[in-house]
Amino acid sequence: MTVSARPITSELPxxxxxxxxxxxxxxLVSRLRLIDLIHPKRKLTLVSAPAGFGKTTLLAEWAAAVPTRPVAWVSLDQSDNDPALFWTYLITALQKIQPSLGERSLSLLQSPQPPSIESVLMTLLNELTAVEEDCVLILDDYHVIETQAIHGGIGFLLGHLPPQMHLIIASRADPPLSLARLRSRGELTELRVSDLRFTPDEAAAFLNQGMGLEISAVEVSALEQRTEGWIAGLQLAALSMQGREDIPDFVAAFSGDDRYIVDYLLEEVLQRQPERVRRFLLQTAILERLSGSLCDAVTDQNDGQEMLETLERGNLFIIPLDNKRQWYRYHHLFADVLQAHALMEWPERMPGLHGRAGEWYEQNGLFSDAIRHALAAHDFERAAGLIEQMWPTMRRRQRETTVLGWITSLPDSLIRNRPVLSVAYALVLLNDGQLDAVEARLQDAERCLAADSQDPLAVVVTDDTQLQSLPASIANARAYRAQALWDVSSTVTYAQQALELLPEDEEYERGTTAALLGLAYWTSGRPEAGYRSFAEGLAIFKQMGLPQIAIGGTLILAQMSMAQGRLHRAINICEQSLQLAAEQGGPVLPGTPELYLALSEVRYEQGDLAAASQVLLSGETLRQQASLSGAKFLWWVVQARLKAAEGDLETALDQLHEAERLYHRASIPVPDVRPVAALRARLWVRQGRLTEALGWVSDRGLSVDDELSYLHEYEHLTLARVLIAQYRRDCIDNALDQAIGLLTRLLETAEAEERTGSIIEILVVQALAYEAKGDLAGAISSLERALTLAEPEGYVRIFVEPGTPMMQLLREAITRSITPTYTTRLLTALETWGQPQDDAPTASVVPSPQPLIEPLSQRELDVLRLLNTELSGPEIARELVVALSTVRTHTKRIYSKLNVTNRRAAVKRAAELNLI
Amino acid sequence: MNQLRSPAKNQHPLEQYEICIKGYLDHRWSCWFEGLAIALKDNGETLLSGPVVDQAALYGLLIKVRDLGLPLVSVMRIQPEQTENSDIQKGEQT
Known part of the structure; x- marks a missing residue:
């Protein structure tokens, strides 16, 4: 049976x-004693207590106490466990403080390819720093958050919170943040049960003034003891006592009873309500939010609005969610208890209630809620259909986590009969890194597609507009998975399948296929073919109006170009993409700082270390200002190579350590053609730490007899260098012969695959091996080939890095008139290579590559520029039209970020970092 | 302990847990707590006991306890082989 329905393309509500x-x-009872405890100057206030202790009410009173203080409030619920959604609500809430606040971070979050959450938060922090006045962010019901990534993000935010910002978290359980550390630094205020429970005085005020009862002090005290100051319990008790004549008897009976307070009292309260109110409460308890119209749909009555207002007047567990009397919610505790009652009373009616709620949400375009209720109603068919329709929208919005949660709530048998849903499942699993679980889902989809004609009853498709491109999507999903496992031949097979299956107008999938093929070619040692295919994919995205994908992919194109030995082309494409990025305007696009990273690498290969450092800094500064993290480890690798070129091998090793820490073998389809550990082994060789280098060889299980593959080429070249060094130290002929044999095989492979970049490096190492052996003719022959290939692209680093042995070979080359101009240039470069930049003429323009841990905000940059003038503090304040204290706050932050203690040092450091 | 459901014969026996809370909980809550048996103790506490599928299910139950504002006294796993004499142990440990 094929049921057709339109896909849902509306914006998510x-x-x-x-x-x-x-x-x-x-x-309400005022709680000034608690209000005064909250110190907005501390970073965090944690209000941690079970349900019903008045956390929300307390914070509402606190916010109302200083109406001029800007407050952003978020009431969290289960659905906020999706990080994209959580941060969207959080940033949007902050915009209540200042409408423009968080604009950049929000646009990053909602961009088609959002950067990491940490990048978004860095941007947000920069934006927050620019807020002039003290402000507060309140997260209510934080206990619903179970996603570790969100806790991590909040911890990060707390760690870098600007001083004018205060965070308040209300929760039923302590959040997994470093509370002890905050506590020990005096940055945390805690309000817990012992603080929140009503004192006898508060209980008396609540019962007598708040609830309009007239109760004696003795009875108040009895109630307070029985409830232990639990406000929800006291509220229920008050509701039970309203209109009662026999209050002393009631209090005595209640006090002498051990039953759960809510069990005891709710029964009382419900029994005292008119039947229609009681019925309404039990029917609508399943709703997270209530409106008149929604209640009408669920109860099949038409008095929803009136009932809600009645409940509000009667203090019956209901809380308004706006000031228009439109949306309400039940107090969470009572919603749970009412639901439990409903479940006991009418277990058979619950699915029907959920079903009607789901229908209302669907008609009102609130599909996520519709799906939630359909799942609760166990109406899995309906839920599956809705999920299928929502999938394209959710995918564009990067809401794969939510979709994964929905799909895993469905019975497996039902998913397996739905090809569109099965493919969606496979794609969210890929996105989640669950590579092993993908194939079974794709096979289910294929089985359905094959069965469609013969056994149409078994296969269900709700949104058949997705059906057409399904075979191509399946092939692409397989190609992605294979490439994430660096299984080249399978990637190519599936990508070619996808190409045959793609409908004419399916551009996005076509671009994906071309890009995946490109990555596969590169992984297999054919960077030129990889470049062509990857560039074709990027061109498709660019044509589709997605330049950000083309810009983001340029780093990979540049890496392929370098592998091919095409340094000039790498520069050209990076500069073109920088131009394209500049044309886009708006916030810095992810991938843009990495263009500088690639440019720096090329300059380094061409021996222009000053330019390499400068370009790297420009990129680093941009990356920090735009707060884009990208492939973080690569920044450390490039810095380490530059440090090593300056002769500072120890710092370089530290930086490699950092790179290694940041590198994760993620389930992503990009090959790691230059493992950090191999680069470290090369530095060890240069330091003469042969034991460590040999340790790496044996750890990696490398041998000269290994079967060769491009993925291990860099390691094998490193092995050859280790062997040569071993020969120079121990004079073991065997080591050298082994190295020469390995290099010969490596060269044959690289030549067969026409990989010029590899050929040049192999020839250089070969020349060094022959030189070590005393075979000058052999060495010069290899070197001559290398020089001839390298001259047009301007390679320098690879020739000058080996130092003395290469110097002798280059001098010999000059006497033989081999590429004389180039060789002379290399000899000159060799003389200063590997020396601290202080001695080099370029010293003044090469600043410390140590980046700022925390970037400066725009406002701080403004202040910093004025610090670099003769203006005094008050003059700077006048210039910026802010209070002197604000300037002082900024200045303090600047000093701490730059790790300096005075104005002069700040200006000096800022100049080093190209910040002014 | 005879209130505990015995797991299906062809499956691994499920872990048995006892959750002790302060206050008497009505027997009707059994459904809300995924069918756990409810037993009242003489000291004003309630024992919720029965099979729990896995740790995630256990945490789900504990969150329900928390969300009702019920003071939690103890959580104990009962070894299946100890089931017969666990009444005694229970008395000692709570």
């Missing part, structure tokens, strides 16, 4: 009610 700051009314 944004629930304004979640950002509503609850109203505090003076009828």
């Amino acid at each position: 944004f629930l304004e009610t979640k950002l509503y700051l609850p109203k505090w009314s003076a009828d």
